Amino acid sequence: MDIFRLDGKIALVTGGSYGIGMAIGTALANAGARIIFNDLKPELVERGLAGYEALGIKASGYVCDVTDEAEVNGLFEQIRADVGIVDILVNNAGIIKRIPMLEMTAADFRQVIDIDLNGPFIMSKAAIPGMLEKGHGKIINICSMMSELGRETVSAYASAKGGLKMLTKNICAEFGGANIQCNGLGPGYIATPQTAALREKDAEGNPHPFDKFIIAKTPAGRWGIPEDLAGPAVFLASDASNFVNGHILYVDGGILAYIGKQP
Numbered sequence: 001m002d003i004f005r006l007d008g009k010i011a012l013v014t015g016g017s018y019g020i021g022m023a024i025g026t027a028l029a030n031a032g033a034r035i036i037f038n039d040l041k042p043e044l045v046e047r048g049l050a051g052y053e054a055l056g057i058k059a060s061g062y063v064c065d066v067t068d069e070a071e072v073n074g075l076f077e078q079i080r081a082d083v084g085i086v087d088i089l090v091n092n093a094g095i096i097k098r099i100p101m102l103e104m105t106a107a108d109f110r111q112v113i114d115i116d117l118n119g120p121f122i123m124s125k126a127a128i129p130g131m132l133e134k135g136h137g138k139i140i141n142i143c144s145m146m147s148e149l150g151r152e153t154v155s156a157y158a159s160a161k162g163g164l165k166m167l168t169k170n171i172c173a174e175f176g177g178a179n180i181q182c183n184g185l186g187p188g189y190i191a192t193p194q195t196a197a198l199r200e201k202d203a204e205g206n207p208h209p210f211d212k213f214i215i216a217k218t219p220a221g222r223w224g225i226p227e228d229l230a231g232p233a234v235f236l237a238s239d240a241s242n243f244v245n246g247h248i249l250y251v252d253g254g255i256l257a258y259i260g261k262q263p
């Protein structure tokens with residue numbers, strides 16, 4: 001079972017101060033990895049460090065905007081000086097804007113693409129030289145149901161996550177021969193701050209219509225929790241997946257396999 005261990009590996013999780021990123025960082029740490037994360041604001045980095053410390057995990061946190069190539073290159077230089085060369089990169093940072101397409105501005109569309117697709121490109125481009133130097137590397141891109149399906153109001157997000165699926169396959173194509181595996185994790189509907197609005201009860205305490213829809217659409221009959229991603233993330237970060245490349249592993253409770261329960 002040592003093939004699932006990450007001892008001696010350095011893992012960088014973007015946007016890792018809470019939510020899915022924190023859960024994945026925690027899982028990789030529990031498998032032996034040295035955890036590093038970045039976030040947009042110092043107070044978020046402090047929050048993340050406190051969260052990891054409370055779990056007995058010694059993490060390192062840095063302020064860095066994944067869309068700023070100069071900041072990202074500086075981040076990797078700082079990490080190399082402070083900790084070492086990154087072995088595992090988890091491109092987790094992301095936003096969503098739920099706006100009907102005809103009401104969405106081009107600026108809104110561009111911002112989502114910038115963070116959710118350009119960000120992973122910039123981060124991967126900065127991480128790969130070190131991985132080539134070490135002779136191995138793991139890149140895990142956090143995709144989505146929207147890498148495969150459309151939905152009203154999320155045109156920018158679906159375009160970004162669909163592109164992220166194809167960036168994953170392209171990194172596989174360009175660097176698979178250098179022992180770098182790039183795969184995607186495709187979470188279903190997970191209870192985090194990003195989906196809080198879709199789960200809000202009304203004044204009478206009735207469930208949100210979308211909440212009921214997702215429950216009916218998910219064979220597991222529940223929303224996922226960030227911890228549901230722990231095992232799949234460790235698998236894709238470990239030697240257990242050294243011959244898995246360009247694959248999107250969906251962790252969705254069965255949503256993509258299911259037409260949905262009759263109302």
Ligand code: NAP
Pocket residue numbers: 014015016017018019020021038039040041044064065066067091092093094095115119142143144145186187188189190191192193194195
């Ligand atoms: P979340 O709770 O909104 O957390 C996203 C994290 O990314 C936050 O820490 C956020 O910081 C950070 N971030 C945003 N823009 C950034 C930037 N430019 N540079 C650095 N960090 C940035 O989201 P989540 O639910 O944990 O989702 C994490 C990832 O999983 C996202 O890529 C999301 O698209 C994907 N996903 C989520 C679900 C779901 O159902 N929750 C399902 C499938 C995929 P701030 O707090 O400062 O914004």
Ligand code: GCO
Pocket residue numbers: 096098143144145146151154157186187188189190194195
């Ligand atoms: C939405 C949700 C989804 C989830 C996730 C599903 O508005 O439909 O936010 O996009 O975040 O991406 O996999």
